[in-house]
Amino acid sequence: MGKKITIYDIAKKLDITAATVSRALNNNTKISEATRELVIRTAKEMNYEQNKLAQALKSGKSYNVGVIVPRIDSNFFASIIRGIEEELYPKGYHVIICQTHDQEYLEIGNINSLLNAQVDGILMSISNANLENNESFKNLLKKNVPLIFFDRKKDIKGVSSVTIDDFKGAYDATQHLINQGCKRIAHLSNDRKLLIFKNRYLGYKQAIIDNGLEFDESLVIETQSKVLEGRKTTKILLDMENRPDAIFSSSDFTALGAIEEIKAHGLRIPEDICVAGFANEPFTKFMELSITSVDQSPIEMGRLTAQVFLEEVNNSKKIKSEKQVVLTPELMIRKSSQKLKID
């Protein structure tokens, strides 16, 4: 059991003063980064428990960081969160997570809950395209709580973001489908008030135009990132008189639904219809008919988001800088779209 470890025990072990230990644990800027990290590591090794609540009331810091995602049960968001954790835990922060299920009222509720929980920052992938008109959200912007968007963002003055180049990801996937000989490429889109879906749509459209193919707006349908929605939307496309010969989906989940529906119609993939998704969820690789998709480096995205947060939280007194980090996507070509044998 042993008695409770105090800052005096840590000071004794490291042969420094208790005041230095206290300052280091409280991120006082007078302490060198090296000392701070040594103190935090030693405190952890000795199982020192700070009275975080007392600390929070005093310093205004809780060392909790809130992360808001549309859903946790996608490898993409889970991997981003892992990246965030990997970057923040060694700095003494804890990560608490909320999911919105793409519901506006939950998104706002989550923001309020995290603010009530006194988080030091909010890292979020937005669900609600009209977020900036909400009072709670305006309120958040007025506070000095760092807010960073990742993946699903809105361009809001003063808010940093980490995203991938969705336009390029979509362009590359569409170009690949064209290279396979596809001429009528449909696009399963999503709420284009969200930038990621708008940019995927624009990348898809540009690839079609650049290749001299006819752009047919009737082949673009907005749907939700769910398997069942993918099936329903694909049914509409397959029932067309002049049905598409390829589907580029802005989501792996709708791509999976598309594949199920195409099979149910007795059509062959990729011979009759090629399919490509977006996000490189692990199931796209493990499927019997593996699915072409666009990788978004989610762990890297999480790490970078956390780094931007750390910069902001450590510079809160200075002029607020806004940072836009953009990662490059990578196309993963698999069976669902590989009509032509390469090699």
Add this chain to the structure above:
Amino acid sequence: MGKKITIYDIAKKLDITAATVSRALNNNTKISEATRELVIRTAKEMNYEQNKLAQALKSGKSYNVGVIVPRIDSNFFASIIRGIEEELYPKGYHVIICQTHDQEYLEIGNINSLLNAQVDGILMSISNANLENNESFKNLLKKNVPLIFFDRKKDIKGVSSVTIDDFKGAYDATQHLINQGCKRIAHLSNDRKLLIFKNRYLGYKQAIIDNGLEFDESLVIETQSKVLEGRKTTKILLDMENRPDAIFSSSDFTALGAIEEIKAHGLRIPEDICVAGFANEPFTKFMELSITSVDQSPIEMGRLTAQVFLEEVNNSKKIKSEKQVVLTPELMIRKSSQKLKID
């Protein structure tokens, strides 16, 4: 930006004392209803924000509930969380989630973070078998914060839990393998200081004994619930002189690793070796070689956990009751173990 409005600003505007403002905002009965309403209206007009933390400290309710899981990127835990949310959101609660990655220091850190965030209860699936010896955890038990275990539990006096009958799930899976003609069934176990893994081991063992087969302890290996660990452990089994003809894994992830390793050894599934996992993760169904597994009704488990929490939080003044809810598992038979064709 503007500076933060305080009770002194409100007092000045209304020409009353700050103490009166404070009493009015905190529903002190000494204040007249007219004054109370005036103060609240003025506070709203001035965009005054009460310190919710201070408020939470006083009223003892934040309407935030903390959920701690080993990992969010498994369908099993994500589904439990969905069940919890479905039950709690309509009651006005918000759910905030932490993951431990099976690390003891993160588990303790998460408990502290959630307590600092003033949650009204903690629902958790434990990672650390020695949890009850930890000071922070003892501290939690002493507080009046409802704590409920789900799935991974320890028997701790006064702590309710919702689990499935792991013994029966493992017994049924093992019996199925025996029915397929398997005689040397290995078991990929996990930390048996955790009850779920102990009970799966006991169910497996009992089925072997009940069928008059020889129980060989050398065929039981403890490993971690990860694909790569499953591969490593299976390699040990396949290199045995008298290798097993079936593997029952306490995790779908290690079962997947086992399948990869068996294939890498040029052996056939199920002809040479049958494989069964546990948890019914979606990939077990979608795999080219679908994997036999045990379903644990995770959404139901989450809903029941939330219900137990609601009972406790609404009865906190009464004598503390302890509830143990046990669900019945269901065996899902798939290709990885189906040697004999059933019609």
